[in-house]
Amino acid sequence: MTAGAEASPPASAGPADDRLVACPECDRLHVRVPLRAGEKARCVRCGTVLQSAPYWRPDQMLALVMAALIAFLLANACPILELRVQGSISSATLLDAVLTLWREDRQLVAVLVFATGLLAPLADLLAMTALLAAVLAGRRPAYFAPLLRLIQQIRPWGMIEVLMLGVLVSLIKLSHLAQVVPGVALWAFIALTVLLAVVLSYDPRCLWELPAGRKGAA
Ligand SMILES: [Zn+2]
Incomplete structure (x- = not known):
């Protein structure tokens, strides 16, 4: 549901x-x-979102971000798939896939996968953790504004859901050629995709207004 902000001239306000x-x-x-x-x-003139009131309280959002971080660690520490062909078994994590791409002279693709599948989501989640922890402590430290700007800049580069789609398509195609066993990381990636959808729908700009109401922080 949306509510149009009331248009007003600056009048006497500074x-x-x-x-x-x-x-x-x-x-x-x-x-x-x-x-x-x-x-x-x-x-009222161009329809850009000016303010948003999130469904989630900061403590609830922090719990979701922590859950997303745990899913992220599992997704990258465990194999995504296990392939069994004629008795030989091979498995790889996302980082293994990036290193293989690099070794096969596909450095640009390797860098893009690393940046969009690993670096951007991790930086977003860590920045959100720091911001929400500061808000819950009733503070607005010096890193608050730079972190908010960082989130605005890196969000368009996070593409876990695109990566997830690619993995699922590969899984279906490979199932004709070999026995494909989904790894722990695949389920962790599915959980991460859902959690990230919730985290990314949270507009961190609303955090500016929260500290002022808590413990009288500056
Ligand atoms: Zn406008």
């Missing part, structure tokens, strides 16, 4: 007035409106 929010796309000023959980406020 530029630093917390009641005002500027549209990041068209610069139109709006007055902040109270939102219920799950609601979004959009710019």
Whole structure:
């Protein structure tokens, strides 16, 4: 459900007035409106989301992020698939696949898989952990703004779900050629895909407004 933010001229309010929010796309000023959980406020001129009230509280989101981190560790520490062909068994983790791509002179693909399947999701989850822990402690430390900017920049590069789709297609195709046994990492990747969908739907910009209401943090 969405709620349009109330349009308003700047009137006598100063530029630093917390009641005002500027549209990041068209610069139109709006007055902040109270939102219920799950609601979004959009710019009346261009429709860009200005404010969003998440379904999840910070402590619930931190629990989801920790669960996603555990799934991430399992997904990368264990084999994704085990192939059995004529008595020989081979298995590989995602990192093994990246190293194999690198050794086979496909460095660009190896770097892309590493960045989109490993680095971006891990950096996103670690940054979210630090931000949520700070909010729950009632603080807004110096790294708060840089981490928020980092999340905004790396989110478009996280493509675990694309990787997951590729693994499932490969699994179906390989099942005609060899006996394919799904590994622990495959189930962990499925859990990670679902958890990441929830984590990525959380707009971390709303965290700016939470510390002020807790323990009077600056
Ligand atoms: Zn706008």
